[in-house]
Amino acid sequence: MNLVLSEPQRAAAAPVAVEPVVEILSAEKIFANGFRGLAPIDLAVGRGEFVSLIGPSGCGKSTLLKLIANLIEPSDGKIMWWRGPFDAVGKAGRQLAFVFQEPTLMPWARVARNVRLPLDFLRLPKAKSEQRVRAALEQVDLLPAARAYPRQLSGGMKMRVSIARAMVTEPDLLLMDEPFGALDEFTRNRLDEDLVRLSWQRHLTTVFVTHSIYEAVFLSSRIVVMAANPGRVFAEFSVDEPYPRDENFRESERFASRCRDLSALLTEASFASRKVGP
Amino acid sequence: MTPLAQRAWFWPVVAPIGVGVLLLVGWQAMCDYFEIPPYLFPSPKAIVTAFLDDYPTLLHALWSTLKITFQAFALAVVLGSLTAFIFVQSRVIELSLLPYAVLLQVTPIVAVAPLLIILVKNTPVALTLCATVVAIFPIISNTTIGLRTIDPGLLSYFRMNKVGRAETLIRLRIPSALPFFMAGMRISSGLALIGAVVAEFVAGTGGRSAGLAYEILQSGFQLDIPRMFAALFLITLTGVVLFAAMIGLQQMLLGHWHESALKGET
Ligand SMILES: Nc1ncnc2c1ncn2[C@@H]1O[C@H](COP(=O)(O)OP(=O)(O)OP(=O)(O)O)[C@@H](O)[C@H]1O
Ligand SMILES: [Mg+2]
Numbered sequence: 255m256n257l258v259l260s261e262p263q264r265a266a267a268a269p270v271a272v273e274p275v276v277e278i279l280s281a282e283k284i285f286a287n288g289f290r291g292l293a294p295i296d297l298a299v300g301r302g303e304f305v306s307l308i309g310p311s312g313c314g315k316s317t318l319l320k321l322i323a324n325l326i327e328p329s330d331g332k333i334m335w336w337r338g339p340f341d342a343v344g345k346a347g348r349q350l351a352f353v354f355q356e357p358t359l360m361p362w363a364r365v366a367r368n369v370r371l372p373l374d375f376l377r378l379p380k381a382k383s384e385q386r387v388r389a390a391l392e393q394v395d396l397l398p399a400a401r402a403y404p405r406q407l408s409g410g411m412k413m414r415v416s417i418a419r420a421m422v423t424e425p426d427l428l429l430m431d432e433p434f435g436a437l438d439e440f441t442r443n444r445l446d447e448d449l450v451r452l453s454w455q456r457h458l459t460t461v462f463v464t465h466s467i468y469e470a471v472f473l474s475s476r477i478v479v480m481a482a483n484p485g486r487v488f489a490e491f492s493v494d495e496p497y498p499r500d501e502n503f504r505e506s507e508r509f510a511s512r513c514r515d516l517s518a519l520l521t522e523a524s525f526a527s528r529k530v531g532p
Numbered sequence: 533m534t535p536l537a538q539r540a541w542f543w544p545v546v547a548p549i550g551v552g553v554l555l556l557v558g559w560q561a562m563c564d565y566f567e568i569p570p571y572l573f574p575s576p577k578a579i580v581t582a583f584l585d586d587y588p589t590l591l592h593a594l595w596s597t598l599k600i601t602f603q604a605f606a607l608a609v610v611l612g613s614l615t616a617f618i619f620v621q622s623r624v625i626e627l628s629l630l631p632y633a634v635l636l637q638v639t640p641i642v643a644v645a646p647l648l649i650i651l652v653k654n655t656p657v658a659l660t661l662c663a664t665v666v667a668i669f670p671i672i673s674n675t676t677i678g679l680r681t682i683d684p685g686l687l688s689y690f691r692m693n694k695v696g697r698a699e700t701l702i703r704l705r706i707p708s709a710l711p712f713f714m715a716g717m718r719i720s721s722g723l724a725l726i727g728a729v730v731a732e733f734v735a736g737t738g739g740r741s742a743g744l745a746y747e748i749l750q751s752g753f754q755l756d757i758p759r760m761f762a763a764l765f766l767i768t769l770t771g772v773v774l775f776a777a778m779i780g781l782q783q784m785l786l787g788h789w790h791e792s793a794l795k796g797e798t
Contacts, residue, residue: 323692344694352692358685362707362789371703375693403789 272300273337275427275459276322280331283317283485291317293484294331304453304460306470306477308516310524314485315463319431322461323352335427351420353430357412359404365415366391366400372423383422390422393452410441417445421452428453428460435465446472447500454497467520471512472504479519482527489519574758579765582758590747590759594766597728597743600656601770604663605724609717611664612671619672620679620705637669641727645734656741659731666727670719678712679705711790718778725771 276299283292292314299305307315320326321333324340335343335350343350351372359368366387373383391397394414404412413433420428434442450473453460464470470477474493481488493512495503503509536542556576562568563575570578583590615633619626645662652658682704690700732745744763751760 325688325692350692352689354685354689356685358683358689360686360704360707362710362786372693374703375695375699405789 272302274298274334275301275303275336276461277334277337278318278321278331279334281321281328281333282330283314283321283326284329290484292321293486295487297478297487299459299461301459302457304450304458304462304473304475306462306464306474307480308464308467308470308477308520309480309488310482310520310527311465312485313480313482313523313527315480316431317485318480319352319429319461319463323350323429325352347426349423349425350427350429351423351425353416353420353428353433355432355435357404357409357416359412359415359419361404363403364400365396365402365404365407368404368415369418369422372419376423386422386424387418390418393421394418394448410437410445413437413445414448417449421456424456426459428458429462430460431463432465433462434469442466442469443501443504449473450497450499467513467516468504471509471516472499477516479516479523481523483529488523488526491516491519571755571757574761578758579761582756583762583765586759586762590744590763590766593742593744593747593763594770596741597725597732597745597767598770600659600663600728600731600743601725601774603660604667604727605721607660607664608667608671608720608724612668612716612720613675613713615668615672616675616679619676626676633669633672636665641666641730642734645731649731649735655735655737659728659735659737659743662731662734663724663727666730667720667724670716670723671713672716674712674716674719675709678709678716681712682708711786714778714782714786718775718782721774721778722771725767725774729767 276297278295278297280294280296281292282290282294284290295318297318307318309315317326321328324333324343333340336348342348360371363371369387369390370383373386378386388397388400391400394417396411396414396418399407399411399415404415407415417433420430434445437445446469452458460473462470462473464473471493475497477491477493478487479489479491480486495508495512560576563573563578568575574582615629619629641662644665645658648662649655649658652661686704687700690704695703728743729745732743733749736749737743737746744767747763748760751757751763
């Protein structure tokens, strides 16, 4: 397995030139039941990077993302945000937003109030937050649905509300766990295009979990391929393509060849994920 | 314009009323045909006549029973929700107090009522307490479940945003609990009425604070069966009105978002 890995690993070894937003320093996760979810991981995400995590099911992608969101704590090692502890996250210029796999909206609140929720947490003046909510809904094309209830929306629309709720805080670090996994191909492509445009316009730093090779190549500046048993970083894969990207990139030969390379790498990662021992 | 028979409300309203009218007509016809004496089984006409003969007393009794019912219901809602809030604060509190709540629930009110009536000198207060004991349990258990049944994703979202306990309670737990709370209210309102009537039966108080149960007892002693039925119907009517009011309230609070209150829309 060492043979095939040399090429992507060289890309990984290149130091991150820009200021790191997240640094994972030998962070390891052993769950309460003794299960080793993540072997010690080292990973840095630089400012403005779009990093995707991809790998076979159960390799710890969600666990790694939760560590980055501070939803769970590492059993060993540490994580730094903007070169400091998590306490400073949430201050100006260090806003973090998390988009779950499910839309996780409040069913009793209209779309606009759902999007406003994080601003209410921040105690923003009403007039100002209304204006930002409107802008966020406009970005995801949902202004006409502002007064609807979540149950009146399609799955894709709900997901867009969830993204608007993340965008409304004008985050600096955006974490997304398979946000479009439950959507059809067409809707997913559209949302991917929206996302790539938004993150480009806003200079967002994004960590994105996905199962889709095409999605990872389309969105990312760097792809982290993970393997399971135990969960670890298997290889890293750079996508040196200029932003903003659009459907032209998706139809290009370069895109196809990147997808083939990533697919081969993923096959190796799956192979390396087989259970060892009895 | 939509024809009347195709409106959404038409059949749910008209069909039960139709059945009711048919039943009443059949009942009256049976009583007339077989010449059943009113002291065995009164006809609707006899019941209406009995009500009109004595409606000031009966309505006064209805008012007494209603007062007990509403007081008990209000008390059950307030105390029950408070208890639920205390329960969800910690497992230890819930585990140590829940058995007593269950104790209240399983002890038949008929057995407790005499004791309460002896202990509490003021009869209306004693009656209210009895009815509260009956009505409180559904509020406690439903609200507790509701406050615990929260979308784990939303809970993570609140945690990630470092939202405090009080704010999480107001913004997340209470709205999530509302459908459960409303279901508890519906059961509890009926139980408050039952509790009030049972307590009145046991207390047997007459005079100015005589309730419908007392009127039923009195009518029984005097073999005035039509009057007994009239009092009984007033109780039933109260129950129906309470139930409808609860449905209305639920519709108002949850109608736009919760499955339990959505009508004919999927
Ligand atoms: N709280 C927990 N306690 C014990 N084991 C857990 C816990 N959470 C996750 N795991 C285990 O850790 C491993 C990694 O889980 P994780 O959810 O991170 O995988 P994933 O890569 O996101 O998978 P998928 O692609 O299917 O979402 C899995 O084997 C899972 O069973
Ligand atoms: Mg996952």
